Amino acid sequence: MPVAKPELSDSRVIAHVDMDCFYVQVEQRKQRSLRGKPTAVVQYNSWQGGGLIAVSYEARKFGVKRSMRGDEAKQVCPEIHLVQVPVARGKADLNDYRNAGSEVVTILARRGRCERASIDEVYLDLTIAAEAMLADNPPERLETISEEAVKSHILGLEEFPVEVGSDAREKVRHWLTRSDASRRDKLLACGALVVAELRLQVLEETEFTCSAGIAHNKMLAKLASGMNKPAQQTVVPFSSVSKLLGTLPIKKMKQLGGKLGTSLQIDLGVNTVGDLLQFSEEKLQDYYGVNTGSWLWNTARGINGEEVKGRLLPNSHGSGKTFPGPRALKTVANVEKWLSELCEELSERLQSDLEQNKRIAHTLTLHAHAYKSNDADSFKKFPSKSCPLRYGTSKIKEDALSLFQAGLREYLGLYNVKTSGNQNSGWGITGLSVSASKILAIPSGTRSIMNYFHSQEDTCPQVKLSGEKLIQDAPLLSPSENCLGSGGHLTLRSTEPRIAHCEEDTETKDSLPLDRQEEDKEMGKEKLPDKETSICSSPDAEVYRGWEKDQTESCGDYLTEKIRDTLESEEGKKSNKEKGMSTISRYFQSQHSGSLLKGEHASTSKLREPFSLSDCQSELLQRNSLARGESSVDAHLCSQIKLKRPAWSYDIDEIDQDVLNELPQQIQEEVQAWLRPQKRSNTVKRDLGITRYFLPAKDK
DNA sequence: ACGGATTAAACA
């Protein structure tokens, strides 16, 4: 798992900041009467008092622990205040905590590169700040050291010679201001001062306390941050590393808390990090592979070259729920219901991310846990499935459901599929989650989309359906489409879900079990297309139209068009022709009669190295095929639902460069901006650089 | 088949 990286410099200053029982603090800030009292945050109060997910330090004194049940906690600490985690859409809603975490990150990022490691932890690279302080205003010249800083814990401080009669804080003050310290220790001292200041700012501006570790690398900083909690900080001088690690239980090390750590103990008899020192790097590599072996060897010596990534935002968003034991989902209808809830949350968060951070996610993944009785391979795992992510709540729902059904088909096996008919042949879904990943910033220059989004309602821009269009598109809609009535009440179609399959799969289509069981009262209802399906109104149609016109006429940016189109189709499947045509594809069509690709058929060209421009491209390609008179339905369904080779995967080489060159400059730039960041991997880039550096003569 | 819900990252 872990990967070894050489430690380029052992004079970095790295801090790990960890919020103290964060969820509890967030709730205590909401409910001020809870401050200072034994408190825990629980989710799902119903069964045995719910599960604790955060415990205040007051409660910990009583022996209350995470992973206890609410009832259990009451027993050991009758005074405890149990706060329920917010619930939305039938599941825990962690948004308050995410937002609170963002507040903290914003503050902590002020003094150096900041990596958001989890909802309540960050790493900071304070090297620059520490060096600057050491050069301009070193601690040894300070007459006063902040109270927060002198409360630091300095590992191994006992070993340092100190004058007699000084108390702990005086010792710390002395260590921090020592003029005869090594440069590395001085840098750490500067780091400690900076961190103390930051922690104080966090407290003042958010009312949250946190703990921190300051060391030369992430591993040690992380280790240290947990050593003195809450609301304290710990410094790891270089000289105290070996003593610290020597007796440290191997499982306490990050990355070694699981199976690898267990293997170390059982297979190699390693119980402390120090025990690892006896093994040669080669030996460790033999056991665990080159990467892990080297990583272990380094770890034993406190060496860890991992960089602090400058990342303030998460790389993915997910929404999931478990359905333990008897609550397992046993019908597709029920799965669909819950998927719908999960997708709504996910979509909401994607919208926020888009608006706040101007980022777009490109991949949608569905994961499920399932059991299967009466079957030989009933321990098979439910396969996770992913596909290009199309924005819009109902599209996400459609796609997620398709992914689920694809997974279910695979999970159940392709044979007895027909047998079950309406009845569930012994399967149950015990966990469901949808997530969005490959989140990339919108290239600057395409920011004008935000104009559009700001004029829209946040969540689901839906609009009245035009009757004619609806009939035409109805078969396209998945059963989840437009299922939400205005009350948010779920209704289902009586028809089988129209999962489309291309060619060879058409036969299996009808044989799918996809049980919709009778249990659902709503089921019998024929789902007539609602005249008004919008659960949130789409205001400002006027603004919208005006904008649309402007943009299309001005040959506005490509991405803007793409997203507008996405929304339009969400709004009720307006005509793809004319109005829904994006500027760029219209441009292509007028200029090149729809021959964007070098190859013949956009929708049939089988691509080797799939390159994902995501649906920007697929949309474009689909429109192309549409213009050529192909059925956009087929193209769409083959690519989006069948999941064999999604249409969004097109090789960049298939785009004719000559065609691109003839585009207006503005569009060219935007397309390039989209292509570049996804195509090039780091290694490729670096290799190119090195090659050019060493082979300057060799051109072309 | 329970500590739930998220995230990240490496591996094949």
Place this chain on the structure above:
DNA sequence: TTGTTTAAT
């Protein structure tokens, strides 16, 4: 590269 696995909180 997709899907799987491990790990952490």
